[in-house]
Amino acid sequence: MSKDIRDIINIGHATGSHVSKNDILGTQTKKKMLLPSATRQTRRPEGMSRELYSLMYNGQTPPVTETEIGSKYKTEKARLGMQRVQPWVWAPFVNPAREDGVCFYRWRKVADEGEVYPFAKFNKKIEILKYSNSEYEMYLQSTSWSREETDRLFDMCERFDLRFIVIQGRWNYGEYENAVKRTTEDLKDRYYSVCNILIKVRGGNENDIVIYDAAHETRRKEQLNKLYSRNPDKIKEEKILLQELQKIETKKHESKTQDKKSSAIAVDKKRTDRKILKAVKRSTHQNKQYTLPVKASKTDPENFEFVPIKFPDGKKTSGVFKQSQMMKIPSNANPKKAKTVEKVLQSLKIKPNPIPTEKIRQNYNDLRNEIVYLNELKEACSSSTAELLKLKNQYNKLKPDSVLDIAPELMLKLTALSFKEDKVDVGTNTENTN
Known part of the structure; x- marks a missing residue:
């Protein structure tokens, strides 16, 4: 009976009825088959790239998706062991990052029962300062901001984690359509001014104080808008002006260099003329006794x-x-x-x-x-x-x-x-x- 089974599944004849691991996996060495001469790999022609040669002459169809040549996935063998697999169950879970307490389901190991949902640790929230009624009445009142607007600003800062672009985009929606129009700089300035006052009043760390200049940010954005709104003619004109400025600077540098050279030449010429004049005077004296030797100073x-x-x-x-x-x-x-x-x-x-x-x-x-x-x-x-x-x-x-x-x-x-x-x-x- 066992002999017939081995013949059917093409397993070599073995003495006895024991079937080995190599017999099941087929890891025994197989005889190499010689390819016909037409399909045998030939030498790569000169000038042909390696990639093109491998596509044409390897005798295999190129893969559709990316593969790693020589990776462990081609050489890895199946590992058979006696260990039991870990059981998994379809279990409910609650995400602590959510405040509504809704229940979801997911696959988890039986051994992980009772553990907190692992992705809840990525829910980081910014701590927003809170102020009391007495603190607002004593320190935080403003002529341009009402109490209602300030409360709404701090509520939105907490909801949207200080994403002031998002806050400004939702500032005039819904029931606040008739509210005062605020820019992103106005919202930031009000928030940071309130936080700085609370830190000083409560005796906090001065390093936590944020200095925000709303006027500077407004001017900076205006300059950027002007820069991005330039038309091609303006850009071309600016390049021409920069080139002319560079030419002027080059001419100034060349003129200064030329002046230095000319002054040096003039000094050398003056010294040479004086030496010649002295030599002529010495040669014109007929009586040497009247020559007055003078030591050079x-x-x-x-x-x-x-x-x-x-x-x-x-x-x-x-x-x-x-x-x-x-x-x-x-x-x-x-x-x-x-x-x-x-x-x-x-x-x-x-x-x-x-x-x-x-x-x-x-x-x-x-x-x-x-x-x-x-x-x-x-x-x-x-x-x-x-x-x-x-x-x-x-x-x-x-x-x-x-x-x-x-x-x-x-x-x-x-x-x-x-x-x-x-x-x-x-x-x-x-x-x-x-």
Whole structure:
């Protein structure tokens, strides 16, 4: 009998009457069937994509829906065990998130009897502040809002979880068709103002106070409406204006660069002309004994050029920039200038770090540049005076019979640049001219 059954269901002959798991599932290895030469998979032609090749030559009909090649669902075997399945029942349940207490039915496990409906935990509600009659009479009365409107607003805020767009859309429906028209900004402003007053009166946490500017929100929406309501001609005109503005800025930048280059060329040309003039004068002197050698001074009075301290500019930097950072002397500045400025500020009893407002910062930086400028002027004057005295002495030695007179206006006194009483000496070390 068992032999006939095995023959019918195509199970291999086995000794005895025992039927194994492999016999039932058919997991024994099967002999591979050789496909005809026409259906055998050939090598993919060059230039053909893999997807197209698999559709044409795999010998199988492509699936209609998406499948995962090589997924566990193709290789997973049936697992037979001795465990019993868990029973399920069609049982009633009540959703705690609903206030009407209606009863529904669903399939659940017998073991889950008595548990709360699992999806009720997703019903989150916002806690809306409540006010009493005495609090409203003492703190919450308004000329533009009545008690009825305020009560209705807080009731709708609780029903719709502060969705003010939804609240505003239902504000004038039904029995309130003749009520005062309110915008979303008006509703928000009234709600947050009442909540802030209640928090302050009840001594709550000040961090819970919400600052809402209804006028700003109204202007912002008006600007957005204007922006979105532009026609194509306006958009095109705006693009043209932006392009013209960019061209103007580019021309300004190019002109500034050109001015800097031209000024640098002019300075170099002036220095070259002076060198040539000096060489010509030296070559024209026939008697070398009358040549007056002069030591070059540190500061050339004929080609004096003031180089101010370049303080940081916050407008040329990205991100947040404090005013105090624009008052610092750069690290690459001349340390002698910085020391001179420090001494003068101490003598003038000016704090080294004043309050960094925009006006004080500008005046403070200008003052320090003027100190540096005054110091360089004094050095140039003292240098020119020393050179004049040296020339006079050398001339008197070469020609003792004649006396070289220098105009009084050329002999600048070094004390002329020294401050007295309410002024201060910049403290430049001058050379001994005696």
